[in-house]
Every structure is written in C-alpha cells, then in structure tokens.
Amino acid sequence: MKNILNTNQMNLKPASFSDDILKDWIENEAWNEPLAKKADAIRRQSYGTEVYFRGLIELTNYCKNNCYYCGIRCGNPKVDRYRLTYEDIMSCCEEGYELGFRTFVLQGGEDPYYTDDIICQIISGIKHAFPDCAVTLSIGEKSRESYQKYFDVGADRYLLREETSNESHYQLLHPESMSMKNRQRCLKDLKEIGYQVGAGFMVDSPYQTTEDIIADLRFLEELQPDMIGIGPFITHKDTPFAKHPSGSVSKTIRLISILRILFPNALLPATTALGTLDPLGREKGLQAGANVVMPNLSPAAVREKYNLYNGKIYSGDESAQARKQLEKRVEAAGYHVVNTRGDVAGFQVMNTCGDVAESHGVNVHDKVSDCHAENSHNENSHNKSSDYHIENSHNESSNYHVTDVNKTFTDCQKGKES
Numbered sequence: 001m002k003n004i005l006n007t008n009q010m011n012l013k014p015a016s017f018s019d020d021i022l023k024d025w026i027e028n029e030a031w032n033e034p035l036a037k038k039a040d041a042i043r044r045q046s047y048g049t050e051v052y053f054r055g056l057i058e059l060t061n062y063c064k065n066n067c068y069y070c071g072i073r074c075g076n077p078k079v080d081r082y083r084l085t086y087e088d089i090m091s092c093c094e095e096g097y098e099l100g101f102r103t104f105v106l107q108g109g110e111d112p113y114y115t116d117d118i119i120c121q122i123i124s125g126i127k128h129a130f131p132d133c134a135v136t137l138s139i140g141e142k143s144r145e146s147y148q149k150y151f152d153v154g155a156d157r158y159l160l161r162e163e164t165s166n167e168s169h170y171q172l173l174h175p176e177s178m179s180m181k182n183r184q185r186c187l188k189d190l191k192e193i194g195y196q197v198g199a200g201f202m203v204d205s206p207y208q209t210t211e212d213i214i215a216d217l218r219f220l221e222e223l224q225p226d227m228i229g230i231g232p233f234i235t236h237k238d239t240p241f242a243k244h245p246s247g248s249v250s251k252t253i254r255l256i257s258i259l260r261i262l263f264p265n266a267l268l269p270a271t272t273a274l275g276t277l278d279p280l281g282r283e284k285g286l287q288a289g290a291n292v293v294m295p296n297l298s299p300a301a302v303r304e305k306y307n308l309y310n311g312k313i314y315s316g317d318e319s320a321q322a323r324k325q326l327e328k329r330v331e332a333a334g335y336h337v338v339n340t341r342g343d344v345a346g347f348q349v350m351n352t353c354g355d356v357a358e359s360h361g362v363n364v365h366d367k368v369s370d371c372h373a374e375n376s377h378n379e380n381s382h383n384k385s386s387d388y389h390i391e392n393s394h395n396e397s398s399n400y401h402v403t404d405v406n407k408t409f410t411d412c413q414k415g416k417e418s
C-alpha cells in the first residue's frame with residue numbers, strides 16, 4: 001500500500017486520478033477512513049447533510065432474462081412469481097405520499113407483460129395524482145422509442161446499472177442473449193432523451209478484478225450519470241453462482257467514497273444490499289459519501305418474493321412504514337432526511353409558468369445552462385401527462401387481469417436456460 005498518509009493525492013482534480021491511485025484506493029482497507037473523510041466533506045459541499053428517501057415499489061418478479069447472479073432470473077423455477085396491478089401501485093404511492101415520500105421508484109424484472117401502454121398508464125396515473133413527486137423507472141433494457149414514450153408521459157429518472165464495463169466479464173455474468181453493447185446503448189439513449197440517469201455495478205461480482213472496477217469508473221466518468229448505485233454481490237443459492245461468496249462491505253464503502261470524490265454532485269444510494277450484509281451498512285454508506293436511502297414500499301405480501309439475493313432485508317427498519325426509525329438512524333449518523341423530490345444537485349424544477357419552483361443542492365447555479373432542457377422536459381411531461389386521462393388508465397388497468405400472464409413468462413424461458 002502506497003502513500004497512506006499522503007492525502008495530497010486527493011487534492012488532484014478527479015480526471016487526474018491515475019489507474020495506479022485508484023487501484024491502491026480500491027484494494028487497501030487502510031484507505032477507508034481518509035477516503036470517507038474526504039468524501040463526506042465533498043458531499044456536504046454539494047448536498048449539505050441532506051438525505052433523500054425513495055419509496056421502492058417492486059413491480060414484478062417475472063423476468064425474461066437469465067443473469068447468472070440474480071435470484072429472479074427466468075431459469076429459477078423456485079420463485080413464486082407476482083405482478084402488481086395499477087391499483088396496487090397507486091395504493092403503494094398513496095401510502096408512501098402520506099409517509100412523506102416524494103420519489104417513487106418502480107423497479108422490476110424485464111417483464112413483457114407490462115407493455116409500453118401499461119407502463120405509460122402507470123406513470124401518468126402517478127404523476128396525475130402526485131404532481132409534486134418524481135417517478136424513477138428501473139425496468140431494464142428497452143428500445144429508445146419506449147424510453148421516449150415513458151419520458152413524454154412524465155417519467156423523471158431511470159436506473160440501469162451497467163453491471164460491468166469489461167466485455168469478457170460481462171459475458172461471464174450474463175447469457176449470450178444479452179450484450180454489454182446494448183446495455184450501454186440504453187444508457188446513452190436515456191441520457192440523450194433527458195432523464196436523470198442512474199448507472200452502477202455490483203462490488204465483488206464473480207470474476208470481477210480491480211481492473212474491471214477501474215474500467216467501470218472510467219465508463220462512468222464518460223457517461224456522467226446523475227445517480228450511481230453500487231452494492232456488494234450477494235450469493236443466491238438457486239443461481240449458477242450459488243458457490244461464489246458474497247462481496248466485501250468494506251470495499252463497497254471505500255468505493256462509495258471514491259465515487260463521491262469522482263462525482264461530487266451524484267446521488268449515491270446506501271443500498272439495501274449493503275444493509276443486508278451489515279446491519280449498520282447504510283449508516284456506514286452515508287458516512288462514506290452516500291446521500292440516498294430507498295426503503296421498501298412494496299405491498300407486504302410480495303416483499304419476500306422479490307429476492308435478487310439471499311437474506312434481503314425487507315421488514316423492520318427497512319420498510320417504508322418504519323420510516324421514523326430509519327430517520328432517527330440517519331440523524332444519529334449525522335445527517336437529516338428531507339421530504340422533497342431530491343433531484344440531482346443543480347437540477348431545477350420548473351412550475352408551469354417556467355418559474356423555478358424548487359431547486360436542489362448547494363451548487364444550484366453551477367448548472368444554469370441545463371435548466372432549459374429540464375424546463376422543456378417538465379413542461380412537456382406536465383402537458384402530456386395531463387392529456388393522458390386517469391380514467392383511461394383505470395379502465396384499461398382492469399384488463400390486466402384477463403391477460404394470460406403465465407404465457408408470456410413461459411415464452412421468455414424458452415431457449416434462455418443456461
């Protein structure tokens with residue numbers, strides 16, 4: 001380990017961090033403290049002590065993909081599959097709104113049952129009922145046209161982890177039907193359309209090397225996402241990676257700090273995976289530079305079915321209903337929860353007159369030129385989402401039940417077993 005006390009290297013501009021420095025930081029535990037200290041100082045400049053909560057709604061655990069690491073892969077016959085209806089989702093949002101959530105994250109497997117029309121109905125239903133809330137989608141790889149449709153009815157953000165930025169590593173984690181090229185195409189499309197985009201990767205996923213992580217950091221430097229989600233890989237016993245050990249909490253924490261140093265304005269979650277491997281994982285993540293927590297807002301009956309990995313926490317302080325306890329924990333860690341949309345620093349929410357209704361982060365004026373793009377997005381989505389009638393979505397949502405839900409899934413499984 002080099003230069004442990006030479007914190008000068010942290011005064012360099014992000015672009016000048018060499019691969020050697022990054023490798024040293026990633027691999028050596030002795031860096032945890034100095035990196036966390038630096039990262040915390042940077043997050044305080046960008047966001048003060050603010051922590052943003054997101055209500056996570058796990059839409060469906062059907063998935064047409066067969067990623068080797070993931071518990072809800074279509075090749076896992078042991079999963080008790082479910083889908084939420086429009087009404088289920090709206091009542092999660094109602095409950096979440098009462099609890100103070102102003103961002104709803106719709107996450108799910110890649111489930112073709114949710115056509116673009118259905119997704120658009122859900123988005124416009126939420127935006128219509130809760131116009132002061134942000135909608136984040138995390139529903140996987142789609143065509144640019146689909147991403148555009150979701151954006152046009154009001155979706156604000158999109159989470160899609162790149163998973164890895166090394167082609168051969170990508171192929172070790174995914175079946176042949178998936179490609180890194182398409183993953184990156186999706187991220188590029190999302191950025192160009194105007195979403196606040198989230199990327200990220202698992203720490204210590206099977207076969208991952210330090211060089212792979214550095215490749216991810218370089219990819220992220222190029223993409224400049226607004227959000228970056230990382231968490232340790234956690235073994236799931238019913239996947240091809242059942243024998244691979246879970247990742248390191250300490251390395252994940254170190255990487256959160258590195259991300260904060262490289263991306264001062266990014267929204268960085270202290271993830272559920274981190275909280276699953278270490279009961280204090282989320283607090284440690286916040287103290288190392290993270291500023292987002294995503295409590296579970298899914299209906300209680302489905303939470304244990306959305307198992308990407310073993311041991312996932314979904315009750316106790318993790319549930320959205322226990323928000324007060326979680327707020328206390330955030331405060332004990334030295335931060336405070338705010339009930340706003342929690343957009344990326346510099347982002348300004350315009351009201352329909354084009355005036356700034358809300359601004360976020362301390363460095364608001366750094367990104368004034370971005371306002372025009374955001375402005376047109378907000379006006380655009382406002383208009384279009386109110387064109388989209390709520391009655392329409394209600395009526396059509398009752399069709400959800402008549403579709404042969406299992407057919408789609410069986411089709412997905414064909415030819416996708418590893």
Ligand code: 5AD
Nearest residue numbers: 069070161202232233234273308309
């Ligand atoms: N361990 C940790 N994270 C996982 N994910 C999927 N499977 C696992 C696992 N076994 C992550 C992936 C995906 C996100 C939704 O969850 O990075 O993008």
